[in-house]
Amino acid sequence: MPQARANGIDIEYESFGRAGDPLILLIHGFAAQLIHWPASLCEGLAALGFRVIRFDNRDIGKSTHLSDRGMPDIPTLMQATAAGGRPDVPYCLSDMAGDAAGLLDALGVAQAHIAGASMGGMIAQLVAIHHPARAKSLVSIMSTTGRSFPAPNPEALKVLFTPPKSSSRDDLIETSIRVQHALASPGYPTSEAEIRAFAERVVDRAPYDPAGLARQSAALIAAKPRNALLKTVRCPALVLHGADDPILPVAGAKDTAESIAGAELIVVPGMGHSIPEPLVPVCVKHIGDFVRKAEGRAS
Numbered sequence: 001m002p003q004a005r006a007n008g009i010d011i012e013y014e015s016f017g018r019a020g021d022p023l024i025l026l027i028h029g030f031a032a033q034l035i036h037w038p039a040s041l042c043e044g045l046a047a048l049g050f051r052v053i054r055f056d057n058r059d060i061g062k063s064t065h066l067s068d069r070g071m072p073d074i075p076t077l078m079q080a081t082a083a084g085g086r087p088d089v090p091y092c093l094s095d096m097a098g099d100a101a102g103l104l105d106a107l108g109v110a111q112a113h114i115a116g117a118s119m120g121g122m123i124a125q126l127v128a129i130h131h132p133a134r135a136k137s138l139v140s141i142m143s144t145t146g147r148s149f150p151a152p153n154p155e156a157l158k159v160l161f162t163p164p165k166s167s168s169r170d171d172l173i174e175t176s177i178r179v180q181h182a183l184a185s186p187g188y189p190t191s192e193a194e195i196r197a198f199a200e201r202v203v204d205r206a207p208y209d210p211a212g213l214a215r216q217s218a219a220l221i222a223a224k225p226r227n228a229l230l231k232t233v234r235c236p237a238l239v240l241h242g243a244d245d246p247i248l249p250v251a252g253a254k255d256t257a258e259s260i261a262g263a264e265l266i267v268v269p270g271m272g273h274s275i276p277e278p279l280v281p282v283c284v285k286h287i288g289d290f291v292r293k294a295e296g297r298a299s
Contacts, residue, residue, distance in 0.1 A: 001062070006102030007095070009064035013055035013103065017046030022136070022295050023109050024287075026054040027100055027127075029118030029143075030220060031213050033061035033205060037117075038275060044284035050291065053107070057120075058091070058099055059212030061205065066090060071211040072218040081221050089218040093119070096219065097126035101134050113291045115139035118248070118273065119220060122146065125256075128237070129229045137294035138237040138260070139287055142245055142273050144252030145259055146225040153246035156182040156273075160247065161217075163210060172203045180274070186244050187270015188278035230259035236294040237263040240286055242271025264290065 003010045014034060024045055026037045034054040042052040056063035069090035080087040100123060104112055114135045116124030121143025128135040159182035164175040176199035184190070237260045241253030250267055257265035266286050268279075275283055 003062075004103055004106035006106045007099045008102075009058055009066075009099065011055050011058075011064075011099060011103050011106075012062035013053050014042075015051060015053050016042040017049075017051040019051060021046075021049055021051040022291075023051045023053060023104075023107075023112040024291060025100060025104065025112045025114050026052065027114070027116035027120035027123050028054070028057065029116075029120045030216050031060060032057075032118070032120070033202060035201060035205065038277060038280050040277060041275065041280045041283055044280060045288055045291075048284075048288045048292065050113075050288075053103070053112075055103060056206075057096055057123075057216070059209065059215050065209055065212045066215060067211065069215060072214050074214055074217055074221070077218055077221050087218075087222055089222045090215045091219055093122055093219050093223050094126050094130060096123045097130055100124075100127050101131040104134055110134070111136045113137045113139065113294060115141065115287060116143065117141040117275070118143055119216070121256075122220075122223065122226070125226055125230060125233075128233045128235055129226065132232075132234065135233075135235045137235050137291060138233065139240060139290065140237070140253075140256050141240045141275075141283075142242055142248060142253075142271075143239075143256065144248050145227050145230060145255050146223050147227060147252070147255060149251040149255070150249045152248065156246035164208070167208050169203055172208055173199045176202050183247065183273040185242060185270055185272040185274050185276055185279055188276050190276045190278065194277070227255070227259045230256070231261070233260050236290070236297060238286070238290040239263055239265045240283070241265075241267050242273065243267050243269045244271060245273045247273040
């Protein structure tokens with residue numbers, strides 16, 4: 001896959017569709033490589049007449065890992081944030097939004113439809129906030145504004161943030177399998193064979209980097225609520241969320257939609273905090289319909 005130099009780092013990306021078609025930029029979340037966006041989703045959107053780019057965020061996959069910025073002390077950061085402080089972190093979500101805007105620069109693209117999932121949804125929001133001229137539209141998927149809402153499922157949260165027993169391939173694969181189960185979409189089940197095969201792809205694609213994951217975590221912890229800033233967003237916006245999300249309850253999606261003037265909210269029954277293959281056609285339809293409508297407004 002190609003790389004682009006953007007915002008001072010090297011970003012690994014993959015492109016689907018024709019270079020001249022309107023671009024949908026996909027930004028994924030915490031600890032998620034670009035392959036966490038199903039290729040079938042990218043291909044489905046490309047078949048609707050869009051160029052689609054998925055990429056590795058900083059500190060994950062094959063993009064730059066900022067090893068020189070060290071391993072943050074996550075418990076200390078959490079305590080400082082809970083006490084109302086502004087902890088010093090290696091980088092912020094707004095820096096990651098700068099990466100996305102920088103990737104557009106490197107690709108020679110003036111504007112794109114910006115779609116993000118989970119932490120990627122937060123980053124996408126910040127692209128629309130801080131780089132408004134770059135966002136034709138915003139799609140915030142299984143994400144939130146950053147305000148406190150009903151607590152996540154504690155068992156799912158524990159699985160998500162429990163490190164593997166070791167850095168051996170077998171332990172990393174088992175950890176990935178547990179995470180997939182914890183985030184699963186109950187209305188769109190996936191076979192155990194598919195879950196294991198995907199875990200193997202994730203583990204084999206790039207080395208495990210716990211310090212990089214800690215730096216991403218620190219950016220999440222330090223993030224402030226975006227409600228007031230989202231009120232400045234003027235591009236068309238879609239908020240897409242699962243009714244059965246165990247990590248970010250639907251209240252966060254409703255808050256996001258209410259914070260953006262004219263935003264459309266779609267809550268998908270049976271969707272959790274994942275986009276498994278059986279859910280791809282649903283997501284392609286909702287995202288495709290919205291982006292085509294937004295593209296019509298933009299033209």
